[in-house]
Amino acid sequence: MKTRTTLYADEGMILTDGEHFGTVIHLAVNADALAWHEITREEYEEILSRSISEEMCP
Amino acid sequence: MTIADKLSRAKEDYGAVHESGKEEGYQEGYSLGHDHGEQYGKELGKQAEYDAFWDLYQNGGKPKDYSTAFGGVGWTEQTFKPKYDIVPTNAYMMFRANPLAVDLAEYLNGLGVTLDLSQSGNTQYMFQSSKFTRIGVVDVSGSTNSVPLDNVFASCSNLVTIDKLVLKTGPGGEFNNTFGACPNLENLTIDGVITKNGLYLQTCTKLSRASITSVIRALSPDVSGQTVTLSRAAVENAFENNRTTISFDFTAETDGADVTLSDNGDGTVTMNGSVAFDSYFLRSDPTAVFSAGSYTLSLPQNNYGTVYVTLYDLDGKEIAMYDEWGYGEEVTFTANEDFVMKAQLYLMGAATFDNAVVAYPTIRPDFEALKASKPNWTIALV
Numbered sequence: 001m002k003t004r005t006t007l008y009a010d011e012g013m014i015l016t017d018g019e020h021f022g023t024v025i026h027l028a029v030n031a032d033a034l035a036w037h038e039i040t041r042e043e044y045e046e047i048l049s050r051s052i053s054e055e056m057c058p
Numbered sequence: 059m060t061i062a063d064k065l066s067r068a069k070e071d072y073g074a075v076h077e078s079g080k081e082e083g084y085q086e087g088y089s090l091g092h093d094h095g096e097q098y099g100k101e102l103g104k105q106a107e108y109d110a111f112w113d114l115y116q117n118g119g120k121p122k123d124y125s126t127a128f129g130g131v132g133w134t135e136q137t138f139k140p141k142y143d144i145v146p147t148n149a150y151m152m153f154r155a156n157p158l159a160v161d162l163a164e165y166l167n168g169l170g171v172t173l174d175l176s177q178s179g180n181t182q183y184m185f186q187s188s189k190f191t192r193i194g195v196v197d198v199s200g201s202t203n204s205v206p207l208d209n210v211f212a213s214c215s216n217l218v219t220i221d222k223l224v225l226k227t228g229p230g231g232e233f234n235n236t237f238g239a240c241p242n243l244e245n246l247t248i249d250g251v252i253t254k255n256g257l258y259l260q261t262c263t264k265l266s267r268a269s270i271t272s273v274i275r276a277l278s279p280d281v282s283g284q285t286v287t288l289s290r291a292a293v294e295n296a297f298e299n300n301r302t303t304i305s306f307d308f309t310a311e312t313d314g315a316d317v318t319l320s321d322n323g324d325g326t327v328t329m330n331g332s333v334a335f336d337s338y339f340l341r342s343d344p345t346a347v348f349s350a351g352s353y354t355l356s357l358p359q360n361n362y363g364t365v366y367v368t369l370y371d372l373d374g375k376e377i378a379m380y381d382e383w384g385y386g387e388e389v390t391f392t393a394n395e396d397f398v399m400k401a402q403l404y405l406m407g408a409a410t411f412d413n414a415v416v417a418y419p420t421i422r423p424d425f426e427a428l429k430a431s432k433p434n435w436t437i438a439l440v
Contacts, residue, residue, distance in 0.1 A: 025439070
């Protein structure tokens, strides 16, 4: 039986696969853990604010 | 003055008073009638104005294009008084930036009208940046948008409850920034199946256990490579930190016990005294109802006896019983129906207790089991 792998970000870091973000990632059973890497929280917040300003204006 | 003169004078006085009274009566009646008529006229005019406006604005109550209809910051409780049930064929930006900080479902109910979104082809940006605290049923099943819930609740800073969100899968997916900046959202029930990426609930830090459960249960079991994002704080508060103590009620089942019990207020009880027989139970009444779902039960060990927890359905039928010896200090189970619990402490043999401390069992909802129910989805917590 395949089980989930859980990834935990280091303190002050955020895990991302380029589209999603998290400090804890419960991977699907067949998901590729290597698709995820860490960025700093500052980088994450910059990406977030950029994407919100793009998405909020129809 | 003769009697005849007096009578003549009285007749004249009576005539004068009569004329005077008639004149005053006319004046007063005229004034009252005028004022009443003026007020009545004003009300008729207002009603006619209200009818004319809403008949036109709502197309006489027939389904119509409501795109941007109630959007913008100018709406107030004096002006937002729709006359007919609201049935949009187009709900694009329909309530965008509406400033009313009200329970929309209750507000419309108070006006005697309903909101039926099921026929709306365009549903995007529907409630974005509005100030509603509660929105009733949001049915986007009729949406023709590639992403039906694109920005629909984005920046709804006051929003606490969405009674039900009825989904439709679009070619591009269901969600895009749908719940961006909804920090107060607690209650969300999803009706439908989520098939694609795009559901980000990371700003919803107050989302309840029932809401998180609803989201996870809505994830399609038939897709792969998809991710849903939840607030880590919400998950921790709704599951890991949502612990309930199952207290004993200190009722002895066996006669011959002479034990004083003190609730320490910290999840433990202190016992002093003795029991003379082999068994002695402290029982709790099963009153609190737990909803169906997965739970982790903690059964703390002690040196004086065994803690048992028995689950019953709401008809009083026993569902399961757990104890620390058979199941260890923690056991996870899934209840398929609502249940109540009874905790018991079984004290073995004659014994004396001198400030003996026993911990109560505790129970908390189990995120692991919920997560395990959708192994094909990656669940990101941020």
